[in-house]
Amino acid sequence: MFYAAETFYNLRIEPREDLVGFTPDTQVWEVTDLASGAGIGLLLTDYYTRPTKRGGAWMNSIIDQNHLLGQQPIVINVLNLNPPAAGEEVYLTLDEVETLFHEFGHALHGLLSAVQYPLFSGTNVPRDFVEFPSQFNEMWALHPDTITHYAKDDHGNVIPSELVEKIKAAQKFGQGFSTVEYLAASIIDLAWHYVTVEDLQKLGDNFSIPDFENQALADAGLLVDNIAPRYRTSYYQHIFAGGYSAGYYSYIWAEVLDADTVEWVNEQGGLNPAAGARLRDMILARGGSINYMDAYQEFRGRKKDITPLLERRGLV
Ligand SMILES: [Zn+2]
Known part of the structure; x- marks a missing residue:
């Protein structure tokens, strides 16, 4: 590490x-x-x-x-x-x-x-950015430039690269399900934080939580048979009292940046100090001192792209 x-x-x-x-x-x-x-x-x-x-x-x-x-x-x-x-x-x-x-x-x-x-x-930095540098750093755990330095058996034999490839392939298992159930919970979190007092007053006693959830999921294309949201409102404790407050989506938001950056670093040859200097100066050094999407775009030379995340999850 x-x-x-x-x-x-x-x-x-x-x-x-x-x-x-x-x-x-x-x-x-x-x-x-x-x-x-x-x-x-x-x-x-x-x-x-x-x-x-x-x-x-x-x-x-x-x-x-x-x-x-x-x-x-x-x-x-x-x-x-x-x-x-x-x-x-x-x-x-x-x-x-x-x-x-x-x-x-x-x-x-x-x-x-x-x-x-x-x-x-x-x-x-904002919650939806803070997991970007940490999730990005996980790339070195299984990276060929790094893993040969630490993943060894009792006799000093390095882990075979075929086994590492199998581990990476196995990480794609079930990603369709887990991505949908996670996104569904994120959408419910966001939907609740769009509701105004006037909305509730208008509906009065006719307000139904299951109908509200289903409408929010249908609007997002996430009302899917046999894939329930990871959390439903009645047991979704952390969106109201746990500090998420419309921020449950932040993990996958940061992971888009993470996967997009991993792709760029691999294009630069992996553990390349010139690439590291750019990431350090344009992202890590700046903390929350500038608009982070501007910083990201400047660093990457374009807007973030969701394709590397979909590829990582085997969803392309
Ligand atoms: Zn973290």
Whole structure:
């Protein structure tokens, strides 16, 4: 994971043994810009589960980079991996590997920020953009330029490329179903947030939630036999109280940018530092300081294209 970031973004990531983490197994790393030799920021990694730790995986920013106060970023990556037995190596599942790369993508967004104001630093971007750098960074997990550096058996044999191709092919399984059920839930979320008080008053006692949902799904072409929305209103807790508030669509929105960028990076030859510099300067460094669709269009040289996402999901 560090190898991919060091090569692509021209960085060095080294342990700072002299700095103590907040638990004994939390490690502190310093990230340096190789071109200028300047220190960029610090990364803390807290990867192992423990009884007092919340479940899941996430990135936090402790110090947001900003030129205003001359502050350099300090970010944390947290996972819940099982610690190794004494003297043993840690082995990760593919899901865990992808989570590791995902959270590190958020960390890079925080670390490579170069903005004036802390308000716009790193991952302080709109919800439908924030998962783009993290989902994009997952591309290195199975990429031929990276996987040969870490995916080895006990004898040091690298994972066969035919097996990697099979894993990638298997990831397309069931994508028609899961894309439709996810989009249907997103459409219901959006539909509810278009409803006005006047709309409800007009309907009065005749208002029917199932009819409302079905109309919204039919309007979007998503009223499909045998594929129910992932959530229906009566148990769709997070759209009202959980902070999504018309933002449940954001995962696939960001994934369009992610897949479109992966295609571009592969056209540039994969782990190519020139491509990394462009992505770093035009996307990651800018945080939320400019309109992100303008930034994306400038970076890509055209508007986003949905085709790479459809190809990834086997839906073309
Ligand atoms: Zn994320």
